Amino acid sequence: MKLRNRLVAAVTGVTVVALALSFVPLYLLIRALEISDLDNALFRQATALAQHLPGTYYAGHPLDEGHADVPESIDPTPRYTAIYGPDTRLESASESFAGQAPASLAALGLRRALPWDGVAVDLELGETRLRGVVMPTGDQGEALLYAVSKSTVEDDTATLFELLLLIFVCAAGATALIARWLGERLARDVHSVAHVARLVAEGDLAARVGDPRAMGADETRSLASDLDHMISRLDEVVSSQRRFISHAAHELRSPLASLRGELQLALRRDRDVDGYRAALREMLSSVDALIALAEDLLRLARAQGGAPATRARAKVADIVREALRMARGHVDDRGVTITVPPAIDEFPVEVRGAAADLARALRNLIDNAVVHSPPGGEVRVEVVVVEGGVELAVVDQGPGIPVEDQPHIFTPFFRGAGGESHEGAGLGLSIARGLTENSGGRLALDPRHTGGARMVLHLAFAENVSPA
CATH class of the missing domain: 3.30.565.10 (Histidine kinase-like ATPase, C-terminal domain)
Incomplete structure (x- = not known):
């Protein structure tokens, strides 16, 4: 995978995870607060209704219609009320239930004695989802179900979900675009450095990255500057080696040429013993010069070998x-x-x-x-x-x-x-x-x-x- 694609995937992935870890708890928290506000309002209104309910209803007769005050709802919200007898069975319900009120407290999932301050429950009436509270009322063991539609909470949380989803998608998309732009810019700088490195590997020591200020990041600018400096030093070393070889060849050629000339002269004409002895002395002098030069070259190579400082x-x-x-x-x-x-x-x-x-x-x-x-x-x-x-x-x-x-x-x-x-x-x-x-x-x-x-x-x- 290319550097650009890896960068886009990594940055976008981190952003998506960070947004998810932020938005999911936020959504759940706001939903919980909305339901908590609704429950508090229902408990207050159910308590007020339970205080005067024993004198206003008769078993088998429908309860009075009415409206509930729901937080953050401008329009009146119909309420759903029902009375359950000591045997936990339905005795009376408001007409808003349209005959579909739960037949017993067990149908609401309540199989134990109710606490004195009541309990919140969820129920469904056809396609309508309700949120209600069940609390004791009267002195005969009756119970009151007081419920309203959850549409306000659901509408608010749905709007919040859509808003968070829109922000999530936009943020992830923007991050991907920015990461792609940064990846392309970084990849361009890396490709420039790599191109120069390939040219140098092929023997072009004149290649340079150029002005490092054109690079995007400080790291690539530093890399380009260091690479150019390294190439310059390498060029100097190679040039020095070439000069060294040229000078060494020149120094070796002089005694070798002298030695060759003496040998040719010795072979060209006959000489007496003293003449041959003089020629041999000249040859020996040239050989000594060659040996001295070879020893100096060997010492120089050892001295310039970069050996660490001795502890002697x-x-x-x-x-x-x-x-x-x-x-x-x-x-x-x-x-x-x-x-x-x-x-x-x-x-x-x-x-x-x-x-x-x-x-x-x-x-x-x-x-x-x-x-x-x-x-x-x-x-x-x-x-x-x-x-x-x-x-x-x-x-x-x-x-x-x-x-x-x-x-x-x-x-x-x-x-x-x-x-x-x-x-x-x-x-x-x-x-x-x-x-x-x-x-x-x-x-x-x-x-x-x-x-x-x-x-x-x-x-x-x-x-x-x-x-x-």
Whole structure:
């Protein structure tokens, strides 16, 4: 069943049940009040008639005709009266009964002694339905039946029933129409969202729901906005993956092309032993470049895998010591000096994260600083205790990072202006950020620093650890 039809059925059904639960008790209550008012009037008039009846009638003679005062009746209402003797049999009746008065009290359903204040009864006279009261009269055990037509009550309740039925039908119909309109509007919004979702599933990442304000309900507006945002993020991810694949292919092609060229050259002409040895060294260099790039790509994939923050603990001194050990060869080749705080080996603070991952992230920052430092320059590692953790900062004496390049420095394969002249694939900072975030930390460029670049690793204190 369609959403629109389900909504119409549900809302209309609830309305019908609510109206029925309201109107049925209301109808029964008003009918009961009408009958109660009629009974009270009959009891009063029957009591007044019973007080002077013994001197005004004779057994076997018809009772006097008369009229009764019926509530909410403008016209005089004929009354029906009858006298029953001590043996409960009919002794006399008014001519209004036309000879059809009940022959005994038993015919009225009364088989026990009457209470002193009487009892109300229903009876039928041909097609006329009567409401009456039977009460004791005189001192010989007689009983008086005093009745009138129930047409006033029946007419009032019939009118009430027709009015309530009309309201019921109109309310149910109006509810169904409104529910259908709402269902169509909601279904239209849902169909719009579903259509865009199908287009995206087919590969059209340019599809959008459009202005969410055109949606009817707040929920569908929020859904449309969230879907458009999700598609935009998905488009960014797909575009990023495409750029990543393109850059990776480009980086892989250079050492592969070099390796292929050396192999072709080696096969094209004969060489002496030294010549072949030199060619093999070139090939080995290309293979090493390929292995390094593959390892960096694997580290980047692991770092960006969204792994939860680890609960491991690491000493800051161990992180710095291991990072310096891994970066030593690169530092010696460039002739760059690395300075660290003199008391780093005695630094007692522990931070959250795996020591190997954090050391790798710090090593990448040091390598990046060494690459951009002038020969014989200095790279400074700073350790600062701040609120909630420790900051490890790597400061170089290079040219700094241009403002236009700063938002992109953590993008895989990004090298920036002049980056093509430096070795590496441009993955170091991306890997460092991924490893840091997976450990619950942050990596950022200090934009206020001048005279080079200052990269800051913010690492949270390990649980139950406070700075010394």
